[in-house]
Each structure stands twice: as structure tokens, then as C-alpha cells.
Amino acid sequence: MRPEALKPAGEFSEAERDAVYRAIHERRDVRSEFLPDAISDSVLTRILAAAHAAPSVGLSQPWNFILIRDKGVRAAIRAAFERANAEAQALFEGPRQAQYGKLKLQGILEAPLNICVTCDRRRGGPVVLGRTHDNDTDLYSTVCAVQNLWLAARAEGVGVGWVSILHQSDLRRILGLPDHVTPVAYLCLGKVRDLFDRPELEARGWDRRRALGSAVFQDQWGVSGSLPEG
């Protein structure tokens, strides 16, 4: 018997499909383009609801969203970033080290809103459907929420930058995270007027996008097929 909750999916019109692809292809990792304007409550609620609609292993919904507007908290995060970033720069060698030093890799203080997206490793209890054979699937669910948030933000004219150059220990201390909660993403959000028309790291000569075909295999690792070019 078909459960009542099963309904005709309904096609997307070409315009709707194009809009989804526009968000996906025009989404950028923003570091310098944040405007100081506040994000309205209605926009923020829609963006968070989009994140909260992500798939999650066993419907465990392991994510939390810590909205950070407090300037003292953001200043502490920014200081933690500066320490970590100096460590990071020292790991590169030669001209790459100098090039790294010129990149702006965060907008923690310029962005009016920061969000730390966390994963509660205990959410859903000791045995979670679908997490029995890969314990990291709760982290993956949390990242699905991040990507939903990022695309919704793009559609709202809000830029998002993911700051990953932070010690987890600093995030735990500054934000008061319990041991069983993993900080997955530290995000900066703000309205944007301008965006890069390609990944900023490509525009600045750090690296290039790979061809899609090089990422696609057929039936086995390493077996290239002809990618349909549609």
C-alpha cells in the first residue's frame, strides 16, 4: 500500500531548473566583498530553514547553528584565525609562502554575521540508522546543511565564506562547545554587491579548476569513459 505521504513530484519548469543551476554555479566563497548591512530576520530565517531541510543520516538532524554577532566573540575567533594562519603559512615553501601571505582568507569582522555549524556526535542516540557502518555520516549530514545554507544565501544576495583555518580547540573554548560536539564549519555571512565570476583562488592564480571529464570514471576507479557532453 502506498503511504499517503507519497505525492506526484511535479516537474521543474526550465526557468526553475535554470534558477537552481544559477545558484549552484554563481555561488562563491566570499572573503572581501561583505557589505556592513544587517541581514533581515526574514532572510536569515529562510536561509536557516533551508539548511535545516538537509538530508540527515537516520533523520538524526545532528546540526546546530550558532549565530555569532557579538563583536567580542568575533574578535576572539579572528585572533585564533591569525595564529592558525601564521602556522599555515609556514607550511608552504618558497614563492608559494609569499603568495599565501597575500591572500585574504576570512571576513570574520567585516561580515555582520558569523555562523558556526556544529555536529552533535550523540544526536539520535547510540545506534543511528545508516550510521552503523560509517561513523562520519553525521558529519556528512552537517555538511549537506552547510551547502543548502550556502545556496539559499546566494539566492538571497548574501555571500558566505567558510573559514577552516582554525584550531578546533579554539572554537570549542570560545564558543563553549561540549566535547561531543564537533565544529564542522565556521561561516561568515553578509550581503554582497559583487562576486567573482570564477573561484577566487583561480582568479588570483593559486590553482585552476579541473575539467569535469577528469573526475568521472565508469564502473571502476581509474576507468575513464567518454563523458556525455549533452
Add this chain to the structure above:
Amino acid sequence: MRPEALKPAGEFSEAERDAVYRAIHERRDVRSEFLPDAISDSVLTRILAAAHAAPSVGLSQPWNFILIRDKGVRAAIRAAFERANAEAQALFEGPRQAQYGKLKLQGILEAPLNICVTCDRRRGGPVVLGRTHDNDTDLYSTVCAVQNLWLAARAEGVGVGWVSILHQSDLRRILGLPDHVTPVAYLCLGKVRDLFDRPELEARGWDRRRALGSAVFQDQWGVSGSLPEG
């Protein structure tokens, strides 16, 4: 000086924004609704290009997409699922165990296409920008690609189901993955006519969605604020 690649972002119209939210809120984890029809090359290329447009740490693009149509490969994966799923069911107790046994948790053979999305832990070399302080960020980039794929598929009328009840060792053996490549997501894809109007695990009484407000904190873990309701 502004790099030439910085361009006016351009607003999304209300209709475009609604389309993005439609994809996000109508996306489902599909197990039983796959139609046998082949996915056209043009649709598949657009879906893969959407995945490939995901953000990645240091622009490392660590993902690969193994397109699996071969029935022998899919039969081997299905057998690996059956073994793992029996182990999983044994971990639940009492009525939950019986309830688990009634759930259909994969559509490996019914879906005309399976895709294993992998993460090459060596991609980008020994030091990757942004991965210096959280080694898992390459896995997170790969999940962003999965979520892009999932949303693009929804807009194309293609359902996606994520099968996580598999031993990584089985996926490595069957798909020939090198040791430095982690299988992140095993996906089943096929056209769909019907979809659940809420998460299937909710429709079937396994668990419920949480209220968004319970997931949102202000400035510190555990500090609830009033979520704007827009």
C-alpha cells in the same frame, strides 16, 4: 585594485529564489520510487557539472564520480549491502529491530544508475590551503559536491538515494579504490514520478523532524535566542 574577475552579483528574482527553495525543500532520499528509464546524457552531464561546481578546500576538487551501470558491479554492491544491513539490524533492540527490518533502505538494482562519490585524500598535494588545521575538510568538500548533485537531480526530475550501510572495505574491493581514496557517498539515481512530501523516515514513523528553533543558538553553545520567524 579590483581584480577583473569581480563582477556585479545580480539579484535573484522572487521566482528564481522560490525555485532554489523548491529544490531544497522538495529534495528527498529515494529508495523505492525509481523508474527504470535511463537518464539522458545531457541531464547526467548537467547534474555532474553541478556537483563539480561545489566549493572545495584550497580549490583541491578532491572528488571523483564513479558512474556504475554494470549489473554485475551493482549486484556485488547489493550483496555487500545485504550483509551490512543484517549486521545493522542486529544493533537495534526490541520493536525497533522489527521496525528496522521493514524499511527499504536502498534501490541499488532498481535505479538505472549508481554513483560512488569518492575523496582523494592526496589531491592538491601534501599541504592544501585551508586544510592545514582540519584534515577532514576535503571530505567536507566532497559532501558539498554530493549535495549540489542531489539538488540538481531534483530539478531534473531525478531522485537520489544515499546508501550508507556498506563496509568501506567492500566498496574498496568492488570498485578498485586505492587506499588513499575514501568512498564518501554511494548514490542511487533514477527518474521519479512520485516523492514523499516529507522525509520518508518521518512518514513511516521512524523519527520526526525537529523544530528549527531548537537548532539555533546565539553567540555561545546552549544559549537560545528568539529565532526570527520572518
